[in-house]
Amino acid sequence: MVQGNDSADFVAVDWGTSRMRLWPMRRDGSVLGERRADDGLEAGRQRGFSAILENHLAELGVTGETPVVVCGMAGSRQGWKEAAYVEVPAPLEKVLADSVAPDAGGRAVRILPGMAQRGDAPDVMRGEETQLLGLVLKTGLSDALVAMPGTHSKWVTLSGGAVAGFSTVMTGELFQLLAEHSILRHSIGDAAGGVEAGQPAFSAGLEAGLRNPAGVLQGLFGIRAASLLEGLPPGDAAACLSGLLIGAEIGAAAGSKAGNAATILVASGRMERLYRAGMVLAGLTPLTVDADEVVRMGLLAAARGLWLGGEA
Amino acid sequence: MVQGNDSADFVAVDWGTSRMRLWPMRRDGSVLGERRADDGLEAGRQRGFSAILENHLAELGVTGETPVVVCGMAGSRQGWKEAAYVEVPAPLEKVLADSVAPDAGGRAVRILPGMAQRGDAPDVMRGEETQLLGLVLKTGLSDALVAMPGTHSKWVTLSGGAVAGFSTVMTGELFQLLAEHSILRHSIGDAAGGVEAGQPAFSAGLEAGLRNPAGVLQGLFGIRAASLLEGLPPGDAAACLSGLLIGAEIGAAAGSKAGNAATILVASGRMERLYRAGMVLAGLTPLTVDADEVVRMGLLAAARGLWLGGEA
Numbered sequence: 001m002v003q004g005n006d007s008a009d010f011v012a013v014d015w016g017t018s019r020m021r022l023w024p025m026r027r028d029g030s031v032l033g034e035r036r037a038d039d040g041l042e043a044g045r046q047r048g049f050s051a052i053l054e055n056h057l058a059e060l061g062v063t064g065e066t067p068v069v070v071c072g073m074a075g076s077r078q079g080w081k082e083a084a085y086v087e088v089p090a091p092l093e094k095v096l097a098d099s100v101a102p103d104a105g106g107r108a109v110r111i112l113p114g115m116a117q118r119g120d121a122p123d124v125m126r127g128e129e130t131q132l133l134g135l136v137l138k139t140g141l142s143d144a145l146v147a148m149p150g151t152h153s154k155w156v157t158l159s160g161g162a163v164a165g166f167s168t169v170m171t172g173e174l175f176q177l178l179a180e181h182s183i184l185r186h187s188i189g190d191a192a193g194g195v196e197a198g199q200p201a202f203s204a205g206l207e208a209g210l211r212n213p214a215g216v217l218q219g220l221f222g223i224r225a226a227s228l229l230e231g232l233p234p235g236d237a238a239a240c241l242s243g244l245l246i247g248a249e250i251g252a253a254a255g256s257k258a259g260n261a262a263t264i265l266v267a268s269g270r271m272e273r274l275y276r277a278g279m280v281l282a283g284l285t286p287l288t289v290d291a292d293e294v295v296r297m298g299l300l301a302a303a304r305g306l307w308l309g310g311e312a
Numbered sequence: 313m314v315q316g317n318d319s320a321d322f323v324a325v326d327w328g329t330s331r332m333r334l335w336p337m338r339r340d341g342s343v344l345g346e347r348r349a350d351d352g353l354e355a356g357r358q359r360g361f362s363a364i365l366e367n368h369l370a371e372l373g374v375t376g377e378t379p380v381v382v383c384g385m386a387g388s389r390q391g392w393k394e395a396a397y398v399e400v401p402a403p404l405e406k407v408l409a410d411s412v413a414p415d416a417g418g419r420a421v422r423i424l425p426g427m428a429q430r431g432d433a434p435d436v437m438r439g440e441e442t443q444l445l446g447l448v449l450k451t452g453l454s455d456a457l458v459a460m461p462g463t464h465s466k467w468v469t470l471s472g473g474a475v476a477g478f479s480t481v482m483t484g485e486l487f488q489l490l491a492e493h494s495i496l497r498h499s500i501g502d503a504a505g506g507v508e509a510g511q512p513a514f515s516a517g518l519e520a521g522l523r524n525p526a527g528v529l530q531g532l533f534g535i536r537a538a539s540l541l542e543g544l545p546p547g548d549a550a551a552c553l554s555g556l557l558i559g560a561e562i563g564a565a566a567g568s569k570a571g572n573a574a575t576i577l578v579a580s581g582r583m584e585r586l587y588r589a590g591m592v593l594a595g596l597t598p599l600t601v602d603a604d605e606v607v608r609m610g611l612l613a614a615a616r617g618l619w620l621g622g623e624a
Contacts, residue, residue, distance in 0.1 A: 085541075121530075122537040152495070152533060168533035170494065177489050182482065183464070213526035214564045217557075218433075221464060221480035225434040229397075245529075252526045 008032050009308055010067045011057060012299035014127060015074035017041050020052075021292070024062050027308045029300055035060050041073055049080035050104050067108035069302045071130035071295065075100070075111040085116035085124060091162040092133045096305050110306055112299075115163055123168050127295070128154045131266055134297030135289050136161055139264065145257040147250075147286065148266040149275045151176075155253040158261075165256075169249045175242055178220065184241060187227035191234035195243075197273040201236035202243040206278050209247020216248035242274065250278045257284065266291050320344050321620055322379045323369060324611035326439060327386035329353050332364075333604070336374050339620045341612055347372050353385055361392035362416050379420035381614045383442035383607065387412070387423040397428030397436060403474040404445045408617050422618055424611075427475055435480050439607070440466045443578055446609030447601050448473055453576065457569040459562075459598065460578040461587045463488075467565040470573075477568075481561045487554055490532065496553060499539035503546035507555075509585040513548035514555040518590050521559020528560035554586065562590045569596065578603050 008024035018040035024032040039052050053068065075083035081102035086094045099110040114126030128148050136142060142161035148154040151172035157164040178184050179192035195202055208219055223240050226232040232240070257263065265275055265286035272288055279286050320336035330352035336344040351364050365380065387395035393414035398406045411422040426438030440460050448454060454473035460466040463484035469476040490496050491504035507514055520531055535552050538544040544552070569575065577587055577598035584600055591598050 116537075116541055118541060122534050122541050124537045124540055167530045168537070169529045170533050171529065173494055174529070177493055181489055181493060182485055213529075214524075214560070216529065217481045217483065217486070217525075217560060218479045218564060221482050222434050225428075225436045225480070228436055229428055229430060229434050248526070248529060252530060 008062055008066050010069060010303040011060070011062055012296050012303070013053070013068055013070040013074075014130075014295050014299075015040075015044075015070050015072045015079075016127060017073045020056070022056050022060060023296055024060055024066070025296065025300060025303075027304065029297065031296065033060055041076070041078055044074065044080060045078070049074065049102065050107075053104070053109070054107075065107065067110075067303065067307050068104075069099075069110050069112070069299045069306065071112045071299060072127040075113055076126055079111075081111060083111045083113035085114050086129070088115050088117050088163045088165060089159075090115065092129065092136060095129050095133060096302050099302065099306070108307065110302065112302055115166070117165060121165075121167060123166055125154055125166065125168070128156070129163070130298035130302075131291055131294045132156060132158065132163065132298070133301055134294030134299075135264060135266065137297050137301060138289060138294055139262075139287065141262050141264065143258065143260065144262040144264050145253075145284070146264045146266060147253070147275060147279065148291070149246075149271055153249060155256065157256055157258070159258070167253065169253070171245050171249050175245055178241060179238060183224055184220065184237065187224050187232065187234065187237040188241065189234040191238045194235075195239045195274065196270065197277040199236070199239040201232075201239035202274070203277070205240040205243020206247040206281055207243075209244045209249075210251040210278065210282055213248040213251035216244060219244045243278075246274055246278045247281075250275070250282050250284070254282045254284055262287060264289060266294065268292075320374055320378050322381060322615040323372070323374055324608050324615070325365070325380055325382040325386075326442075326607050326611075327352075327356075327382050327384045327391075328439060329385045332368070332384075334368050334372060335608055336372055336378075337608065337612060337615075339616065341609070343608065345372055353388070353390055356386065356392060357390070361386065361414065362419075365416070365421070366419075377419060379422075379615065379619050380416075381411075381422050381424065381611045381618065383424040383611060384439040387425055388438055391423075393423060395423045395425035397426050398441070400427050400429045400475045400477060401471075402427065404441065404448060407441050407445060408614050411614065411618070420619065422614065424614055427478070429477060433477075433479060435478055437466055437478065437480070440468070441475070442610035442614075443603055443606045444468060444470065444475065444610070445613055446606030446611075447576060447578065449609050449613060450601060450606055451574075451576065451599065453574050455570065455572065456574040456576050457565075457596070458576045458578060459565070459587060459591065460603070461558075461583055465561060467568065469568055469570070471570070479565065481565070483557050483561045487557055490553060491550060495536055496532065496549065499536050499544065499546065499549040500553065501546040503550045506547075507551045507586065508582065509589040511548070511551040513544075513551035514586070515589070517552040517555020518559040518593060519555075521556045521561075522563040522590065522594055525560040525563035528556060531556045555590075558586055558590045559593075562587070562594050562596070566594045566596055574599060576601060578606065580604075
């Protein structure tokens, strides 16, 4: 059903590897609608990024020449148009300054760049920098350790509104691989999906991972052994694996928090509960912000700078 | 081709999850032949363990009523006949005392049990206990930290000829999963197979893993980032991943070595070279023993105790 969104001032788009989200918005930050689709990078390469975008804009009822601002993997080398990484350390505003304009058939479209860290600990992000921009605007905090959990979790050190450094931990991907493809699949079966923070086995895994992040590789096979020796149930095996990986992730990252910095958790729902439990146990009681909300705020900041001008 | 092995005093069999090895042997330890097959647990369950064994004995030219001693997963609950785990701490001789006799159609067959560790760090082994038995006989060492690398590496603390404790690290399985199924596959391609200890990227990964085993989960994505940012070649990405995992494994295990204990590496070929490089870097210069040789020595010790009597 076509929504009447012709009063949108711009459209905010988070375009990732495997899916995209679109929000028609007004300059005051109000959100007029939402659309989610499984059109990721591969779809863009096959059917054309501009054609896919125009199709979704039409479905949203966005008419005329409404401008569009995009973050995420659409700006990668395999995406619509490469937006070269901003190298850290860098103030977040640099992301706004370095946007690129793809060929969009006459529509005003800008893609924001990701950030890269070179040197001893090379790392990259695309999309999270826009969430960081939004969370600084939302919270007013400019010194923080920011946890952004997911398939590839990011841990970011913000210092004076700049990204001082960051690291990526493949926790979500490792959990899936281990639960579905390793020997642990015999212990977990189809119980991988619903781990909750209240499960004692999750807490036990969390404590083990936090206490000794260096022992995480040893701890993995322990789950298999516990199911052989003690009949550990599949739901508990899944919870223990999740706790162990998240605990080791938090334990290794917690040391990078500066004394006076805040701790922010960018997550919602079940993921927020799992990571909050681990961070509290590590003594890092976090302020939670919603990823969708802050990515829209970051894209709004970009749209204001590019087309809409000033504050709302 | 049928070999003439009717002078064998017994047949030593290592029967694992996915393959089996058989050696007709004399009581003095001499090896008359060898046969390797992909008949693991699944084959045993489908076609019968006894039938498979008799087929291979016939192919080896082993006639009459020659007894057979077996170690490995054939003694698991999903195997031929369950040989209940010996619980550690326990002297290795307990493995000899607790063998079980499966239904083998009149042939004398004994299966040796594995070992289990209960409590805070549950763990299990099946097959390695027989290698340990052989290596104590071969080296005369009864106090040692023993590294047994592989798909599921074992690190065993031997104290006074007893297994004091052990841990399993899924290093080989993790390497395969990450190289073939994670986002790192885009960086490694088909270069996973041939990592060598002399590669600078292997050494770099090793050093990073040893220096900070707790950072291994962060280090994984760094390989992807290095290939995006610096064009890290696939062979170097594979070597770096292998080094990082092996380094973290050794770094986490090295602390469990008692001051006066020896260090033993049970490995051969490429695997021996990779682990030796890491252990030397960690200050644990190991004595190397060959896994096949010590498993045969362990099975020989069992055969002597059961049927052949005394020393050679």
